[in-house]
Structures are given as structure tokens and as C-alpha cells.
Amino acid sequence: MKERSILALVIITLVMLAIGYLVAINVDVMPVAASSRALLVDDLARILFGLATVVFIIVQGALIYAVVRFRKRKGDNSDAIQYRGNNTLELIWTVIPAILVTFIGIYSFRVLSEIEVHSDDEMVVEVIGQQFIWQFRYPSYDVRTQELHLPVGQQVRFEITTLDVIHSFWVPAFRAKRDATPGQVSELVITPTELGSYPIRCAELCGVGHSVMNSLVTVESEEDFLKWIAEQSGVLPTPDLEETGSIPAETEIAAEPAQLVGSSIFGRYDCGVCHVLDDAGGFGHVGPTLEGIGETAAAREPAVDARAYLLKSITRPDAFVVAGYSAGSMPQNYEDRISSEELEVLVDYLLTQ
Numbered sequence: 349m350k351e352r353s354i355l356a357l358v359i360i361t362l363v364m365l366a367i368g369y370l371v372a373i374n375v376d377v378m379p380v381a382a383s384s385r386a387l388l389v390d391d392l393a394r395i396l397f398g399l400a401t402v403v404f405i406i407v408q409g410a411l412i413y414a415v416v417r418f419r420k421r422k423g424d425n426s427d428a429i430q431y432r433g434n435n436t437l438e439l440i441w442t443v444i445p446a447i448l449v450t451f452i453g454i455y456s457f458r459v460l461s462e463i464e465v466h467s468d469d470e471m472v473v474e475v476i477g478q479q480f481i482w483q484f485r486y487p488s489y490d491v492r493t494q495e496l497h498l499p500v501g502q503q504v505r506f507e508i509t510t511l512d513v514i515h516s517f518w519v520p521a522f523r524a525k526r527d528a529t530p531g532q533v534s535e536l537v538i539t540p541t542e543l544g545s546y547p548i549r550c551a552e553l554c555g556v557g558h559s560v561m562n563s564l565v566t567v568e569s570e571e572d573f574l575k576w577i578a579e580q581s582g583v584l585p586t587p588d589l590e591e592t593g594s595i596p597a598e599t600e601i602a603a604e605p606a607q608l609v610g611s612s613i614f615g616r617y618d619c620g621v622c623h624v625l626d627d628a629g630g631f632g633h634v635g636p637t638l639e640g641i642g643e644t645a646a647a648r649e650p651a652v653d654a655r656a657y658l659l660k661s662i663t664r665p666d667a668f669v670v671a672g673y674s675a676g677s678m679p680q681n682y683e684d685r686i687s688s689e690e691l692e693v694l695v696d697y698l699l700t701q
């Protein structure tokens with residue numbers, strides 16, 4: 349009897365190990381692995397999946413066995429046999445999980461420390477989240493874009509921030525995700541290894557436009573990357589970081605055509621990523637086109653003149669919501685970010701459109 353149950357135990361253990369192994373090598377739920385860290389993360393996920401499958405089968409198997417084997421049979425009204433404690437059993441189900449958890453802990457820690465290693469020649473890319481777009485700045489090239497391009501094999505350090513609420517920068521193909529937290533710069537290191545284009549998502553519910561807060565990363569050869577960078581220069585005006593958002597003294601404004609100042613403010617605050625406005629390089633379709641806004645603004649609200657309408661549309665976007673768009677989809681913090689002088693110039697500029 350004793351020999352037979354030991355044999356059964358050995359067979360069950362071997363079968364379980366085989367099932368776990370088969371599951372581990374066959375799970376294929378992940379997207380393309382396009383970065384060096386992706387391979388390590390995938391191996392970890394595989395092993396966890398295999399272990400979890402074995403634990404699941406054993407626990408559910410024991411449960412089903414007990415339910416069937418010890419069910420109440422017809423005509424049997426006797427009490428069940430009473431057991432009190434079983435040291436062997438308790439030892440087994442304490443020691444085995446303890447070993448498993450320790451193994452998983454050490455293994456995960458090793459993967460974590462390996463994927464966060466920095467190299468000396470990393471390229472810095474600033475990632476800026478904002479309702480509901482991602483922007484990328486390449487400080488070494490003085491370029492700002494809405495699409496991410498990376499040279500293959502080059503380690504990149506993302507410096508992730510947000511202009512408003514919490515977002516989360518997520519590139520599933522890189523197995524990389526990090527929160528963009530207000531007032532803080534979070535870092536994330538990756539090395540892209542596979543050529544191709546992969547989705548970028550926001551992984552933190554950040555408002556009504558959260559589901560459209562997507563972009564694309566293109567991993568390409570260094571040559572193509574440099575070509576692309578050269579094409580990007582000057583597409584979006586790069587904000588001068590020293591310039592804290594206030595415009596030069598009035599005399600200087602007068603010296604420069606107001607139109608130009610207006611369109612540069614439009615560019616500096618990224619209005620163009622959500623609004624079409626050819627004159628200022630605006631190309632976005634998140635909000636209504638601002639082509640001809642000078643005239644439409646007057647007709648929007650019977651009781652409000654065009655100037656007041658525009659001012660309010662920018663500082664309190666939810667005060668008037670254009671038909672077909674939802675409240676909350678334009679950033680709510682321009683009132684704090686744009687000085688009143690700049691606002692004046694911006695509104696004057698929009699009125700001329």
C-alpha cells in the first residue's frame with residue numbers, strides 16, 4: 349500500500365512537471381519582442397505561467413477529487429469522520445509554496461536588475477504626456493515630434509514627464525511601462541532590437557481621450573534614423589526651456605509682427621497637435637479645426653462676442669463645448685500655463701484667422 353502511494357505520487361509529480369514545462373514553452377500570448385529586455389521579461393512570464401498552471405491543476409484537481417470521492421451518497425445519513433490536524437500535510441503545503449515564492453522572488457529580482465542596467469552611450473529621449481497626446485524631444489538633436497523613432501541596437505533612456513495628470517508610457521513590444529507623474533521625471537531604459545513599428549499606449553486612465561492617447565515607435569537603422577531626424581528639424585517649434593512661458597517685453601513685441609508672435613505662441617503651447625491651423629502649422633484632429641475661427645467664434649454663442657468666446661475657450665474649455673466633442677477633452681490648465689499677455693496676443697491672432 350505504502351509503495352503504491354509513493355509510486356502514484358512520483359508519477360503525478362512527473363506528469364505535473366511535464367505539463368508545466370509544456371505550458372511554459374508554448375505560451376504565446378505576448379506581442380513581438382522588440383527590445384533586449386523583452387526576452388528576459390518573456391522568459392520570466394513563461395516560467396510564472398508554467399508554475400501557475402501546475403499549482404492550478406493540483407489545487408483544482410484535489411478539490412474536484414474531494415468533492416467527487418467524499419460526496420454524500422444516497423441513504424447515507426451518518427456523520428462524516430472527524431479529523432483534527434495533519435502535520436505532514438501542513439508541512440508540505442507550507443514548505444513547497446515557500447520554496448516557490450523564494451525562487452520567484454530571487455529570479456524576478458535578477459531580471460529586474462538586469463533590465464535596468466545603463467550603458468555609457470545611451471541616447472536620451474524626453475517623453476512628455478499630456479491629455480491626450482505623447483510628445484518626444486530629442487535634446488541632442490533639438491527636435492520635437494509626436495512619433496517616436498529609434499535607431500536599432502542603441503540604448504535609450506526615456507525621461508518621462510507629464511504636463512497635466514498622471515499618464516503611463518507603455519510600449520508593449522518593448523515590455524516597458526512607466527508612469528508619467530506630475531512634477532517628477534521617471535526614467536526607463538530600453539534597447540530596441542527588432543526593426544519595425546510598434547504601438548505606444550497610455551496605460552493610465554487619464555480622461556475622456558485616454559483611449560486615443562496612442563502613438564507609434566519606429567525602430568530603424570541608424571542611417572534611416574538620422575535621415576528622419578533631419579526631416580523633423582523645424583517641423584514643430586522647439587520650446588526654449590529657459591524661456592519660462594512669458595513673452596519678451598512689449599517693445600520687442602511691437603518690433604516683431606504680431607501675427608508671427610501669435611503663431612509661435614500657438615506652437616509653443618502645442619495647440620496645433622489637436623487643432624488644424626495651417627498658418628501656425630497646426631495639424632491635429634483631436635479638436636475642431638481652427639481654420640476661420642475668427643469668423644466662427646462670433647457666431648458660436650449669441651451672448652458672447654468673439655474675443656470673449658476665444659479667451660474662455662482656451663482658459664475654461666468646458667464653459668463652451670463645440671458640438672460633436674466632449675467636455676474635458678481639451679487641456680484644462682492653460683490658464684495657469686499661459687500668461688495673460690500671451691493670451692491676449694494668442695486671441696488677437698486667432699481673431700485674424
Ligand code: HEC
Nearest residue numbers: 479480617619622634635636661665668669670673677678
Ligand atoms: C489635447 C487636445 C487639445 C489641445 C492641446 C488644445 N485643444 Fe483646443 N480644443 C480641443 C477640443 C477637443 C475642443 C472641442 C471641445 C471644447 O470645445 O472644449 C477644443 C476647442 C477649442 C476652441 C473652440 C473652437 C470652436 O470651434 O469653437 C478653441 C478656440 C481652442 N480649442 C483653442 C485652443 C488653443 C488656442 C490651444 C492651445 C493653447 C488649444 N486649443 C489646445 C482640444 C485641444
Ligand SMILES: [Cu+2]
Nearest residue numbers: 515550554561
Ligand atoms: Cu494618458
